[in-house]
Amino acid sequence: MQSPTGRREQPVFPLGLAFLAGQLDRFDVSAVDPSLDGTESVVRALESRRPDAVAVSLRNIDDSSWPRTWSYLDPFEEIISCLYGFPGTVIVGGPGFSIYAREIMARHPRIDIGIAGEGEEALPEVLSRIAAGSLPESALIEAPRADLASISPPRYDILDLKRYEKGFGIGVQSRRGCAFGCAYCTYSFLGGSSFRMRPIRAVLGDIRAISGIAAGSFQFVDSVFNAPAGYFRELVRALADDPPGMSWGAWLDTSVTDEDLAVMAAAGAVKVDFSPDAITKKGMRSLGKRDDPGALWSRVRAARRSGLSVGVNFFVGNPGEGLSALLLKVAFMLRARLLLGWSRTFVNIGTVRVYAHSHLASEMEAAGQAPGGFLPPVFLEPKGLSAYLFRSYRRLRDGRHEP
Ligand code: B12
Numbered sequence: 001m002q003s004p005t006g007r008r009e010q011p012v013f014p015l016g017l018a019f020l021a022g023q024l025d026r027f028d029v030s031a032v033d034p035s036l037d038g039t040e041s042v043v044r045a046l047e048s049r050r051p052d053a054v055a056v057s058l059r060n061i062d063d064s065s066w067p068r069t070w071s072y073l074d075p076f077e078e079i080i081s082c083l084y085g086f087p088g089t090v091i092v093g094g095p096g097f098s099i100y101a102r103e104i105m106a107r108h109p110r111i112d113i114g115i116a117g118e119g120e121e122a123l124p125e126v127l128s129r130i131a132a133g134s135l136p137e138s139a140l141i142e143a144p145r146a147d148l149a150s151i152s153p154p155r156y157d158i159l160d161l162k163r164y165e166k167g168f169g170i171g172v173q174s175r176r177g178c179a180f181g182c183a184y185c186t187y188s189f190l191g192g193s194s195f196r197m198r199p200i201r202a203v204l205g206d207i208r209a210i211s212g213i214a215a216g217s218f219q220f221v222d223s224v225f226n227a228p229a230g231y232f233r234e235l236v237r238a239l240a241d242d243p244p245g246m247s248w249g250a251w252l253d254t255s256v257t258d259e260d261l262a263v264m265a266a267a268g269a270v271k272v273d274f275s276p277d278a279i280t281k282k283g284m285r286s287l288g289k290r291d292d293p294g295a296l297w298s299r300v301r302a303a304r305r306s307g308l309s310v311g312v313n314f315f316v317g318n319p320g321e322g323l324s325a326l327l328l329k330v331a332f333m334l335r336a337r338l339l340l341g342w343s344r345t346f347v348n349i350g351t352v353r354v355y356a357h358s359h360l361a362s363e364m365e366a367a368g369q370a371p372g373g374f375l376p377p378v379f380l381e382p383k384g385l386s387a388y389l390f391r392s393y394r395r396l397r398d399g400r401h402e403p
Contacts, residue, residue: 001042002057003094004034006075011036013164015171015221016094016119017057018154023120027127031158034079042082053130054083055123057094058104064353066379067391068398072096080108089130093119093143095190099356103375105140117143117190118176120151145191148176148198156209165216168249168271172210174203174235178223181359182277183288184380187223189357197231200238207244217247217270225250226260233260239267251275252303254295261306272303273311277352279328283321287352288359300336300345309344312336315352316390317382326386349393352380 002014014033021029032045046054056079063070083090093115097104101116113136115122122143126136156170164170175198177191210218226232240263249271250264256272264272276291278284284291296312303310314329326349333347354360356374364370370378382390 001032001034001045001054001079002059003072003076003079003096004039005060005072006078007070009035010167011164011169012059013156013159013161013170014057014059015154015173016059017055018156018158019151019173020055020119020123021155021158022152023124024127025152026124027131029158033159034075036163039078039082042079046082046086051088053089053091053127054086055091055093056080058092058097059094061096061100061375062353062377064350064377065394066351066353066377066381067394069353069377077108080110083110089113089135091115091123091126093117093123095186098190099186100375101140103373112139114140115143116140118146119143120146145176145196148196148202153202153205153209156206156213161210161214165214168217168219170210170214170216170218171221172203172206172218172248173221174198174200174225175222175231179227180224180290181288183286183359183363184352184354185223186355186358195228195231197228200231200235203235204238204242207239207246211244211246215246217249219248220250223251224253226252226256229255233263236260236263236267236269240264243268247271249273252299254291254299256299256303258302258306261303261308265306265308269308271309271311273313274299275313277313277315278318278321278325279314279332280321280325283318283325286319286321287315297332297336301340304340304345309346310336310340311346311348314347314349315380316349316386317351317380319380323384323386323389326382326389349390351382351390354378354380 002017017031030049032041034042058076060072062072089112090110091113092111098116101114105111105114113126122141129136161170176196177194178187179194181188181193246268247270248268251273276296277287277289279293281293284293300310300312316326329349336345336347354374361374
């Protein structure tokens with residue numbers, strides 16, 4: 001099961017669990033999603049299915065929003081308390097868990113086994129041991145990275161996929177890891193600091209599997225879809241040659257060309273997102289970004305010209321950026337929405353949530369900052385007038401989008 005969000009949110013299909021289920025053909029597997037069906041669905045499933053083990057995927061710790069932060073740990077705790085009467089083994093993993101594995105294990109003694117990292121090899125091994133009547137020696141396992149050329153495909157049929165098809169709720173993964181090492185980011189901790197690509201035919205196979213069940217859209221969950229460029233071009237060309245009949249979205253950086261965007265559109269892309277995060281050279285350098293602030297406008301305009309909707313993410317409070325940078329971001333937002341289409345151009349301004357195992361966290365630790373660690377939310381908070389303006393913007397936005 002995936003740990004529930006505890007509030008109404010756009011449903012996200014548990015892609016990690018689908019990959020794991022794909023490797024468990026020797027076992028009898030079934031899934032529940034208490035985000036959609038409530039905690040009662042877990043209790044009912046335990047009673048009716050009487051499993052030997054329960055695997056919980058903890059994806060998120062909090063929503064990384066400042067000044068109001070939603071914690072996903074409370075709904076996780078609710079799920080764990082349901083498992084106190086359960087006689088079998090409780091196994092927890094997932095990206096949120098992996099970033100804070102020790103802390104979460106210490107808080108929740110009911111967790112028998114924690115698996116930090118990718119579960120494709122480790123989970124079947126642990127389940128085989130349980131079936132043989134033993135548990136691994138250590139309660140916390142640092143899992144090896146999966147060999148993406150040899151794993152079996154994810155199982156998109158573990159839950160009713162149609163319930164996730166709106167709003168890019170279904171994910172497709174073509175690569176893991178990230179070579180770019182942005183200062184706040186955990187992707188290289190989670191998946192390694194180079195891109196590890198899946199065979200293109202495996203990715204196309206996943207898309208075929210999805211289109212056989214659900215007709216809507218999907219999102220490439222890869223960190224930067226247009227890198228490495230050779231792999232990206234081969235993949236989108238293959239999709240354009242035989243379009244999947246589904247619309248899709250992906251995250252890009254500003255090195256994407258006009259031609260790339262046109263091929264993507266021909267291949268079914270309808271939305272792309274950019275994460276320049278900063279708007280000045282200084283701000284980008286401080287975040288370790290390789291995007292070019294000068295190229296951003298031209299890439300957003302080119303994407304719109306190819307008929308794609310565009311999202312742009314900025315952060316406020318970046319080192320080296322103050323009030324004038326915030327005003328530039330707001331001006332970018334207005335210019336983009338007014339000139340490129342109000343309803344198809346989105347600009348989000350958020351804050352940097354400092355996660356453990358990021359470069360920023362190491363720097364703060366070395367400087368003796370954040371003595372309470374990074375499980376309680378730590379942010380790069382904007383200061384002075386920027387903070388006031390940002391709070392007002394959030395109030396306006398949250399008021400409009402209250403679930
Ligand atoms: C794509 C993505 C999104 C997309 C999802 C689109 C889609 N249709 O799937 C969108 C934009 C919707 C999104 C939203 C959010 N996201 Co997001 N997202 C990601 C991203 C980039 C990839 C996730 C993914 O699908 N991975 C692919 C699958 C195959 O991998 P996996 O889930 O990690 O599973 C593997 C392992 O973790 C493990 N595993 C997983 N579960 C289990 C369970 C067990 C028992 C075991 C043993 C192992 C195991 O094995 C799996 C196979 O190897 C990750 C970053 C990353 N690189 O992981 C962030 C990430 C998960 N997101 C994050 C956040 C904060 C959010 C939001 C809260 C942001 C917001 N403010 O709204 C929301 C929450 C939405 C929600 N309800 O879950 C954070 C969570 C960090 C944390 N500690 O809390 C991450 C880690 C990014 C970061 N900032 O570091 N996200």
